Amino acid sequence: MKSFIALLLIGISLQVSAQGKYFTRNGTITFFSSTPVEDIKAENFGVMAILDAETGQLEFSLLMKSFNFKKALMQEHFNENYVESDIYPKSTFKGEVLNLSDIDFSAPGTYPVQVKGQLTIHGETRDVTTDGEIVVSEKGVALKAEFPVKPADYKIEIPKVVENKIAQEILVTVSTELEPFKR
């Protein structure tokens, strides 16, 4: 009988750890700037992300230099002149899922979520709240969200000459698959 209880408890504890953390080291975040003159898109395939399914804590981190642009010179200017990647190599997001109780991590499906946290770009930290989706599947969870970022909020200077080529509000798209985290 005692050994049965022990087994049961072990079973429960395994269940708990199965609902633990999800992570990735190669998530995708893209941004898109659209103006009548020029559309600019950049993709980053090396995003680190971790989600704690128990507490709802959610964190992202990426290297600014890993954003790929179609035009090499644009990529150089982005790093050199705009986000100053040598001084501020990383951007991070630290936040939490507000409606964690709505999500059943054991039942595959798509769950709408609200996320709130602090976004740090170019050394400046701002509060960000956005709607998104968590897709639970056999393999793990996928995080999807879209939200606008204003370069001016993060003290990213855009000179007059290119003012009409870079949007005042840039759309950031998160589409990242996380797998269960095992120690």
Add this chain to the structure above:
Amino acid sequence: MKKFAGIVFLFIGISLSAQDDGESLLDLLGEEETTNYATASFKATRIINSPSIENVSEGVLDFRISHRFGRVNSGAQEFFGLDAATIRLGLDYGITDRLMVGIGRSTVQKAVDGFVKYKLLRQSTGKKNMPITLSLYSSMMINWQDWPEPERENYFTSRLTYTYQVLIGRKFSKSTSLMLMPTMVHRNLVDNTSIANDVYAIGIGGRQKITSRLAITAEYYYVLPDQIEEIYTNSLSVGVDIETGGHVFQLHMTNSLGMMDKQYITETTGEWGAGDIHIGFNISRVFTIKDRNKDKVEKKKEKDDW
């Protein structure tokens, strides 16, 4: 009892693992060390006349218009040199991020030239550490002027000169970059036997950023003594680089009229002290021919199909 103890330990284990959530969850993943390559040490692929350690990226075509006016000491009638125009048109292309080729046509000596530049070492920190960038540069120039002595037998090979350079550079800080350029120029035909066919020189160049879009540049080539005629001097050029989106505008003063390697290294006649200075500019306009991220994006998409 032993089993009970086992269960207790199990719980302790769980509670411990529940407690060690540190400051950042991401710490759990650990830091993957990456290599951080120095970029944009110079704004253009040439400092002024001299090649820089920068390459055009893969799939990028760079159209370069280089222009030199006459000497500023030529007087008011010549509008201080602005009446005269010497030009080199060039097309450079990046085969890979480290290998570029280019062709050009100059007014001076009706010359046609071609070159190859390969980045052998890249300055980097992090996983791979490399203090300098080192590029190999080789160019050939064809002098297409009429033969000075058409009555004698002239060979096509006599029109050719070759330049070989090792470009060693380092970006010391965000705004300061320096370069050293050991150089050898080989001329198939020279005026007389007392002049060397192979000329050795060493160049030094640099750029200092003033703002993110404006920089001061300078370059100087020292030709080792007793190799070229005494009428020739060392090339010294100073300028500013102005960057606007897809253009780089380089404005400068130089004592060299020719813009191709063998012309400015071995055939500069101007003396700075005497006011034999040419005002000049280079305009660089880049065109993206090939979407170099296409492969990367497709690879990623294939992987994501789940």
